[in-house]
Amino acid sequence: MSDKEKVLAKILIVDDDVGILNQLKWVLQGEYEVLIASNKEEGLRIIEEKMPELVALDVNLNGISFSDREGIEILDKIKNRFPFIKVIMITGDDSKEIALEAINKGAYDYYVKPINIEELKIIFRRALYIQNLEKENKRLTEELQGRFKFGEMVGDSPQMQNIFSLIRKVAPTDATVLVTGESGTGKELVAKAIHSLSLRRDEAFIVINCASIPENLLESELFGHEKGAFTGAHIQRKGKLEVADKGTVFLDEIGEMSLSLQVKILRFLQEKVIERVGSNTPIELDVRIIAATNQDLKERIKEGKFREDLYYRLSVININLPSLRNRKDDILLLANYFLNKYKKEVSTKTMKGFTKQAKELMLSYSWPGNVREMENRVRRALILADNSFITPSDLGFEEKRDMNIIGETIKVSLKKARCTLEIELIKKALKEAKGNISLAAKILEISRPTLYDLMKKYNISAM
Ligand SMILES: Nc1ncnc2c1ncn2[C@@H]1O[C@H](COP(=O)(O)OP(=O)(O)O)[C@@H](O)[C@H]1O
Ligand SMILES: [Mg+2]
Structure with missing residues (x-):
């Protein structure tokens, strides 16, 4: 690029003294595209229109048309609206205090008159240099954030980068995906990411948590029912699979699904048809299934709790999320x-x-x-x-859990004591059941949905 074609940085000089304006314009031309303004309004207008890189702002206490306050006002406006612009205050010897206030408010530097043009040029050049560094820094930060972020997910570890690229690959296909990983590792986010990067992105994404719905209701929740199919079925209802036609259904905690429902889901995956409960009419559907579990399904298969054929159907693609x-x-x-x-x-x-x-x-x-x-x-x-x-204690790391809640005197309410006990027992049961919610519920002698609700209430995860 020849010098003539080079895009010059713009500098705006605001001063009420036309002599100074012309002098500065004369010496700065060639190095900058010089813009001039002799009052506040004109200055602000030019800033808005031309977006200069630098502004040299005169604050002159004795000035006739241009008061010190106005200088600060212009500075405030610039810093509010165009914070990247570097402002250099030019002051008389008697207005140094204003200059310091200006620096405090975000001016880049100040220069005390009389003007030595070579000195001033150096200040301008440095301001421009720093501005360029800041721009570069911002660009790099944004670029990095782009790499760290994937939809709603962030992750810079090689493991997560791998998962992002796997998601990118499987999303546009219709393949069934099994997402595995401990509780809280982001399985649902992965399912959402797959859906939103797929051709189904404008269709429904429906989440069904197989652990939170009682077994007998889960079937009609999934497949719907006809009027009178069972006691309480007063009206005909579409199931979630039908509602999600053309979209994606996320079957969370699929390891908790009963064997009899597993058969029905398997059939749906093979034949792409469902029948509402209480009906024999097949309904053809186009639904992509993404399933998730925090259980070791192979172990469940050995125990006879999970169907091997369903496992292979579901895990056409397996995305395994690493623990934190x-x-x-x-x-x-x-x-x-x-x-x-x-x-x-x-x-x-x-x-x-x-x-x-x-x-x-x-x-x-x-x-x-x-x-x-x-x-x-x-x-x-x-x-x-x-x-x-x-601090660590803000994060809850230094809390001593006091299980000995019944001391000499009663210090806690019954409600609090019950919560503490509930939390401890649920955690213990889940640990014993290796995260298997059904089993933990059995140990605690409560229903699975009740346990699930309590886990939600206390923010306890299964593993
Ligand atoms: N990589 C991630 N980046 C940002 N947030 C995440 C990430 N992974 C999980 N989360 C957040 O953590 C919480 C648990 O994620 P979720 O997908 O529900 O986990 P899981 O289904 O495996 O139990 C959610 O609020 C989710 O938004
Ligand atoms: Mg989840």
Whole structure:
């Protein structure tokens, strides 16, 4: 590119002294595209129209038409609306205080008259240089964020990058996908990402949680029923599969599905038809199935709890999400992501980040509840934090769990005691049942949906 074609950076000079304007214009021409304005309104108009890189703003206490306040006002407007513009205040010797106020308000620098043009040129060049660095920095940050983010998912670890590319590959196909991984690793997000990158993206995405619906209701929930099909079936109802025709159905916690329903789902996957409960009329459907489980289905197959043929049907593609403790690269990235996502909810505080100890703890912690636990802890910390940096105790890491709730005197309410006990027992049962919700419910002698509701209430994950 020859010098003539080079796009010059724009500089706007605002001064009420026409002599100075012309002098500066004369010396700066060639190096810059020079714009001039002799009052506030004109200056602001030119800024809006031409978007200069630099603005040299005269603040002259003794000026006739251009007061010090006006200089600051222009600066405020620029910093509000075009924060990237570098403003250099030019002052008389007697208005230095204004210049300092201006720096405080975001002016890049100030220069005290009388003007030495070579000095001033150096200031302008440096301002431009710094502006370019800032732009480059912003561009790189955005580029990086693009790599870290995939739909609603963030992840920089090689494991997650692999998963993103797998999602990209399988999304446009109609293949059935089985998403596996511990609770809270993002299985539902993966299913959503697949749907939204598929050709079905404008159609329905319906989630059915096989653990939260009682077995006898799950069948009609999935397939629908005719009027009078069973007691309570007062009207005909379409099932979720039918409602999702042309779209995607996400069958969450499929490991909890009863064997008899497994047969019916298998049939649907093979023949693409359903029959409503109480009807023999086949209805043809075009629904993509994505299933998820936190159980070891192979183990369930050995136990006779899961059909092998259904397993092979479902796992045409298997996406296995790594637990958070196995992708340490993502821990602080996620922590900051949730911090930024939720800090708006507690807008009264300015949250800057995590203390060093908090970061170290997060990196060494085992995260049994994975990303969901991280999300909950950060969200809670944002509410609890007293300072602008989140501490381990804000994250709930230093809490001593006091199981000895009945001491000498009664210190807790019955309600609180019951909650504490419930949480402990549910966690124990789930641990014993290796995350199998049906089994845990059996141990606790409650129904599976009840257990599921309690887990939701207390934010307990299955594994
Ligand atoms: N990679 C991720 N990036 C951002 N948020 C995530 C990620 N993985 C999980 N989450 C969040 O964590 C929570 C649990 O995710 P979810 O998909 O419900 O997990 P799962 O279905 O495996 O139990 C959700 O609020 C989800 O938005
Ligand atoms: Mg889930």
